[in-house]
Amino acid sequence: LAKTTQPISMDSYEGQEVNITCSHNNIATNDYITWYQQFPSQGPRFIIQGYKTKVTNEVASLFIPADRKSSTLSLPRVSLSDTAVYYCLVGDRRGGKLIFGQGTELSVKP
Amino acid sequence: ETGVTQTPRHLVMGMTNKKSLKCEQHLGHNAMYWYKQSAKKPLELMFVYNFKEQTENNSVPSRFSPECPNSSHLFLHLHTLQPEDSALYLCASSQVLGDTDTQYFGPGTRLTVL
Numbered sequence: 001l002a003k004t005t006q007p008i009s010m011d012s013y014e015g016q017e018v019n020i021t022c023s024h025n026n027i028a029t030n031d032y033i034t035w036y037q038q039f040p041s042q043g044p045r046f047i048i049q050g051y052k053t054k055v056t057n058e059v060a061s062l063f064i065p066a067d068r069k070s071s072t073l074s075l076p077r078v079s080l081s082d083t084a085v086y087y088c089l090v091g092d093r094r095g096g097k098l099i100f101g102q103g104t105e106l107s108v109k110p
Numbered sequence: 111e112t113g114v115t116q117t118p119r120h121l122v123m124g125m126t127n128k129k130s131l132k133c134e135q136h137l138g139h140n141a142m143y144w145y146k147q148s149a150k151k152p153l154e155l156m157f158v159y160n161f162k163e164q165t166e167n168n169s170v171p172s173r174f175s176p177e178c179p180n181s182s183h184l185f186l187h188l189h190t191l192q193p194e195d196s197a198l199y200l201c202a203s204s205q206v207l208g209d210t211d212t213q214y215f216g217p218g219t220r221l222t223v224l
Binding site for chain 2: 032034041042043044045046049089091092093094097098099100101102103
């Protein structure tokens, strides 16, 4: 499975756009990029998944360049409640495993 | 509320105790998972069940014994645990085995082994 590298922590302020970049140099042809969010003392929650270019849903956008060796999760206008750990995962969309790394601890300040 | 419930939410036990963690999903999913999350460490996949059959044991010590009586319920039986087993134990389910975009997690059981 492709290994991912993302910043350990990030700080932001309410109302700002936050971009978290994940590197996955060894991504395979069949791999998808998936992001999960975890609040303290809760289980992770699926945010968004993509294969290439751009994916957008009601929560976030995911930008994937043509070489797919990195991806960027974009959270528009964050609020205090977006303070959480964000995990980038790479693997088969079906029949794959969720292999979690250290994640990025996002702290949103007033 | 994700449709996956876990009980108890908190558990303190001694090394000689026997206890069980329970997970129930109300989503009609066919696959269920146990994960372990230790402090400052990534989540680790422990066991996977598909249609009540265990499909994966990720080299978990035998002091952890899973049970899946039906597709909606998953148990983790604990006995003679060690202090290093203290962690957050998370249950998850998905419609299809190995789905990476539709795994729903429960709130977890915070386990402390004294």
